[in-house]
Amino acid sequence: MSEPEFPARPHPDARDAVRALRPSQIREVANAGFGVADMLPFWFGESDRVTPAFIRDAASAALSAGATFYTHNLGVAPLRAALADYVSGLHGETSPNHIAVTSAGVNALMLAAQLVVGAGDRVVAVTPLWPNLVEIPKILGAHVETVSLGYGEHGWQLDLEHLLATLTPDTKMLLVNSPNNPTGWVMNREQQRAVLAHCRRHGIWIVADEVYERLYYPEDHPHDGESAALARTAPSFLDLATRDERVICVNSFSKAWxxxxxxLGWIVAPAGLMGDLGKLVEYNTSCAPAFVQQAGIAAVQQGERFTQELVRELKASRDHLVQALSAVSGVDVKAPPGAMYLFFSMPDASRSLELCKAMVREVGLGLAPGSAFGPQGEGFLRWCYACDTARLDAGVERLKRFVAQHRMT
Structure with a gap:
């Protein structure tokens, strides 16, 4: 007796929205470089320094005390209170009722998107942009349109009128990352006022990724009579918006500490969202680890001097790398006012992924391709300068060697 025949089953695949997501080209270059001897990696957005000892010690003490259990979905009360005090000191009165602790800044971005958008919704994003922000709404079935910054004599700039024209009444959410990864662009106060007024008029949610807000390098004194606090942080939508309107600000412990x-990250959002946000945290991660939250308390309560010193060091590294790259044949680079990257152009960068892989293979230099940040980033390379100047100099020497080998002009 023969075996019964069953119809052939299709190949098991993820759903279409997930399959359509673009993979991270930063990871693609890094994966090509892992295991390569004597690599100089500048591809990821992190310092080459370890977390400060006072933060590590707080986590160790919490572990020793047994802080290994579940916590409240929105975070332990002492951390929410500490974050409320920290945000209040930078951006005005903020209650713990407007704070939610998350398992990383990128988790906060996913939660914010889950709160606001669904299948078929229209989202607008200012690009070039860290790919996670553009792809997250697509996971939820939203349609993402982009408004690109322009590059010129003064670096990366926003065409405000173009952005406002794109923010039509059928737009559900605007994504803004300022200071921006990868360009270092910062949305100024006048632009924020105009965008906030426009979004209020049309009922558009603003999700502001302000992870790099402390990595801000104003060249002179704060403008327009702003308070002295502005010197410690980039302009924020929290400075202008009330805490209970359609503005969600995302932040992280990753950069400033x-x-x-x-x-570990956090969200500042309307108090009325917190009940639903708590449900989303439960169904995503349940809570951030208890001992990590204790480290977060130490960071925000004891870390101000460290952060200010870090910013001074990063600015010095930025200026050093700008000068060094400016001496490389064919490189066009401008000093940005924020974040921890230079996003610069050079010959053959119109094929940036191929170029970065070639640099890994031939000279052991790891940079991020501009195409990783969307088509608007093609033609550029991203270099994270969060390291000492000797390491930057070594990287520039390898870039010069690569240029010489390929006779780029």
Whole structure:
């Protein structure tokens, strides 16, 4: 007796929205470089320094005390209170009722998107942009349109009128990352006022990724009579918006306190969202680890001097690398006002992924391709300068060698 025949089953695949996501080209270059001897990696957005000892010690003490259990979905009360005080000191009165602790800044971005958008919704994003921000709404079935910054004599600039024209009444959410990864562009106060007024008029949600807000390098004194606090942070939508309107600000412990591997972040959002946000946290991660949250308390309560010193060091590294790259044949680079990257152009960067892989193979230099940040980033390379100047100099020497070998002009 023969075996019964069954119809052939299709190959098991993820759903279409997931299959359509673009893979990270930063990871693609890094994967090509892992295991390569004597690599100089500048591809990821993190410092080469470890997290400060006072933060690590707080986590160790919490572990020793047994802080290994579940916590409240929105974070332990002492951390929410500490974050409320920290945000209030930078951006005006903020209650713990407007704070949610998350398992990393990228988790906060996913939660914010899950709160606001669904299948078929229209999202607008200002690009070039870290790919996670553009792809996250697509996971939820939203349609993402982009408005690109322009590059010129003064670096990366926003065409405000173009952005406002794109923010039509059928737009559900605007994504803004300022200071921006990869360009270092910062949305100024006048632009924020115009965007906020426009979004209020049309009921558009603003999700502001302000992870790099402390990595801000104003060349002179704060403009327009802003408070002295502005010198410590980039302009924020929190400075202008009330806490209970359609503005969600996302932040992270990764940059200002060198806690990339800890995966801890927070959201500032309307109090009325917190019940639903708590449900989303439960169904995503349940809560951030208890001992990591204790490290977060130490960071925000004891870390101000460290952060200010870090910013001074990063500005010095930025200026050093700008000068060094400016001496490389064919390189066009401008000093940006924020973040921890230079996004510069050079010959053959119109094929940036191929170029970066070639640099890995031939000279052991690891940079991020501009195409990783969307088609608007093609033609550029991203260099993270969060390291000492000797390491930057070594990287520039390898770039010069690569240019010489390929006779780029």
């Amino acid at each position: 060198l806690m990339t591997g800890w995966r």
